[in-house]
Amino acid sequence: MEHMENESHEGKKQDEEGHHNNEVVRLEEYKKLIDVKTALRQSNLNPERPDASHLRTLDSSIKRNTAVIKKLKAINDEQKDGLMEELKSVNLSKFVSEAVSYICEAKLRSADIQAAVQICSLLHQRYKDFSPCLIQGLLKAFFPGKAGDDIDPDKNSRAMKKRSTLKLLMELYFVGIVEDASTFINIIKDLTSVEHLKDRETTQTNLTLLASFARQGKHFLGLQKHGQEAYDEFFMGLNITDDLKTFFKKSLSSYYDAAVAILQSEHASLRAMESENAKILNVKGELSDENTALYEKLRKSFDQLLRCVSSLAEALDMQPPVMPDDGHTTRVTTASELSPSGKHFSAVEPIWDDEDTKAFYESLPDLRVFVPGVLLGEAEPKLVDQHGKVHEQTGEHKLEQGAEVQNNAEASVPEHQLEGKTNVGSKNREKKDKTGKEISKEKEADQKGDIEREKVRVTDGASLDNLLQRLPRWSFAI
Structure with missing residues (x-):
């Protein structure tokens, strides 16, 4: 027992040491x-x-400069060093705007942001008009402005472009290329506008962007990163005024509260639909395709909004919203999974074991095929009696007519034909009498045969008994 406790203690100690080492490595990288x-x-x-x-x-040639500039559209960490050497070997004084346009069109990943920052820093240190042109070009991702600006029709692509651009702008501010923090005021005003709450996709995109802004720029909000207080001197030199910090924090908090209100309203609608679906399942055993599709759509929308709101809450160092749970409804279209409130939901099972059982109870026969209409109230009894009387009268009338026709026919037949018919009838009766006598004789013969066979069987049995009695008897001493 003590040995097991020692092993457990050593395991915990190793885990703590590993966590401490990881924290040290992370702080060193930071x-x-x-x-x-x-x-x-x-x-x-x-x-x-x-x-x-x-x-x-x-080198100021158009061919060489064009070849180098095109590489700015695909910036990544692997090609960063080689690209920077090429930029140092050419004169881009007449191609600054073209270089900026390619940088703004680049589809940067999160891992490529630092490489882009270093390349932009190099161009900023070589060409005076580069930074103003770059800032103006990057802001077009948030404010397209004129109709002539190139706008990506794909909403997902636009959202990703905004996210990478916002990260790049903030990093450019940290390294001194963007010198005025008020550059972000209009961006945050646009992202936190309540008008965007009317569109679900835009709301989710803005929540994601605001969460990214809050995580990357906690010092814009007056927040501090946990475990990184020792490096606050760098951020204190950014000269972010208290008024700006108040503005950013208030704007994000207000938008968060509005999103939570929408989330709670949608949660109430979802719970009501779940309750209604549960009732339908208990009665019919299954949901219609329309109800299932409607429920899945609402549930998917709610889950996405919940993730976005929770992400922003975490970035703002706030507790994520907890949805009220009445404890009476369950999710009805999928197998067991976790609910937004952390409770475990399970699917409601159908009431029929198989299709045959379901058909037995639901596919009812048509009673009108098997039950007379009188019993079902489809015909009046009086009408039935009247129809019966009419049929009886009609039948009696037909019988009377048939008797009259037969009498008339007999009266019209000549006497010699009647005598012939009488003779034929007597002959037929004689044949029948003879046939009956022959049948009785055959029966008597069969009975006699049965008696003889019975006698033979009895005789054979007696002979067998006599034979058994004549056999010697053996006795054995015990």
């Missing part, structure tokens, strides 16, 4: 990232740009 941002920020705030004479010595 420190390196902060050091890189600090160095980039100092270089970007005080750039030492090359003069015009130096730029003239670089």
Whole structure:
């Protein structure tokens, strides 16, 4: 017993040591990232740009510059170093706007953001007009503006583009390329507009973007990352005023409260539908395709909204919303799974074991085929009696007519024909009498045969008994 307790204690100790080591590694990586941002920020705030004479010595050909610029559309960490060397070898003074357009069109992943920041920092330190042009181009992802701007018709692509652009803008602010924090005011105002709450897809997209903004820029909201307080000096140098922090936090909190209200309303509708579906299942054993599709649609919408709201709550260091549970309804279309409130739901089983049982109780026969209409009240008894009397009168009338016809026929037949018929009848009676006598004789013969066979059987039995008696008897001493 003591040995098991010692092993358990050692296991817990190893887990704690492993967790501590992971925390140390994570903090070391975060420190390196902060050091890189600090160095980039100092270089970007005080750039030492090359003069015009130096730029003239670089390759200014259209062909070469175009080839290098096109690579800016596919920025990633693997190609970052090679691309930066190529950018240092060309003179992009006349191609800054083209370079910015390719960067804005790039489909950046989260892992590519830091590579894009370093490339943008290089171009910012070499060309003075790069940063204003870049900021203006990136903001078009949130404010397309004129109809001539290229807008992606796919909503998912637009949402992903907004997310990567917002991350890039915030990182550019951290490294000093975007110098004014008020750049984000219009973005947050647009994302937290209550008008967007009318559209479900837009609401979910905005909640996701706001959660990303809150996680990445906790210092914009006056929040601190847990375990990273030692590196607050870097963020304190960003010069985010208290008014801006109040604005950002209030805007996100208000939008969160509005989203929670919608979530609770949708949850109430979902519970009511679940209760109604449970009643239908108990009565009919199954739901119609229309009810199932409607329920699945509402449930999917609720689950997606719940995830988005919970994500924003976590980013704001708030407790996720807890939906009220009346304890009387269950989810009715899927197998067991966890509900939003953490309770376990299970599917309501059908009341029929198989299709034959269901058909026996639901496929009822048509009683009109098996039961007379009188018993079902479909015909009046009086009418039936009247019809019966009419049929009886008709039958009697027909019988009377038949008798009269027969009498008339006999009266019209000549006498010699009647005598012939009488002779024929007497002959037939004689034949019948003879046949009856022959049948009686055959029966008597059969009875005599049965008696003889019985006598033979008795005689054989007696002979067998005599034979058995003559056999010697043996006795055995015990």
